[in-house]
């Protein structure tokens with residue numbers, strides 16, 4: 215890591231808490247909860263982290279999340295992530311969590327939320343990291359199941375700033391969740407959505423026009439549609455871009471082909487984020503370092519990216 219990059223004050227706006235589960239903690243939680251794992255040790259698990267696309271990653275990711283059972287587990291997961299933030303001068307974070315990943319396997323909603331919420335509160339108090347938590351729906355599940363999750367969230371409404379949409383993008387367009395998002399907005403939630411990671415620019419249009427999102431998560435395929443590019447530049451709609459994730463999941467073959475700096479130079483409000491850092495090779499700091507190493511990011515570009523992340527906060 216480069217000291218000057220580390221020292222820049224930053225916000226992280228695209229981070230899945232379940233994706234920050236490092237192999238060491240995964241093994242520790244499996245032992246604590248007496249769960250048998252298909253991998254012999256941490257190294258065997260780490261070597262399984264090679265993916266050809268989003269779905270291959272998701273299959274492993276949901277398997278990993280299975281070790282999270284108790285409020286303490288969710289606390290420990292979140293706290294470990296906040297310590298990484300502290301070490302890299304991430305002063306504000308707006309993490310996602312996927313309640314359905316846990317409620318579908320019998321973990322009560324409140325166990326998940328209480329553990330995460332307690333760690334975030336402690337992080338603000340003891341580490342000085344401010345936050346806003348985003349409840350994300352799994353788009354490969356049905357609209358009806360998303361409505362159930364929104365109902366479960368109601369007693370905890372104050373714990374969340376926004377709802378989001380993640381998981382398998384292809385074949386699950388934003389339009390599938392228009393009514394859920396309408397309902398969420400009527401309850402005062404802001405909205406964000408993953409769009410244009412693997413999916414086409416049309417999904418980004420839908421996320422903007424139908425889900426009325428404040429920020430686009432990923433959005434790198436916007437560059438294929440000039441009219442869309444003009445809109446996100448004119449309206450300064452932030453994109454939460456995740457460079458290491460994009461190369462690990464083969465959205466770009468190589469970091470040298472990534473379009474984040476081209477977008478930045480064209481005036482798009484792009485930000486740098488880690489997505490699922492335990493699986494993709496690093497946190498925000500490592501993502502900045504990769505742009506410096508492979509794309510020749512300048513110091514002024516790095517400062518602009520960091521400033522964009524602070525400007526694009528919802529909380």
Ligand SMILES: [Zn+2]
Pocket residue numbers: 228230380408431489
């Ligand atoms: Zn993501």
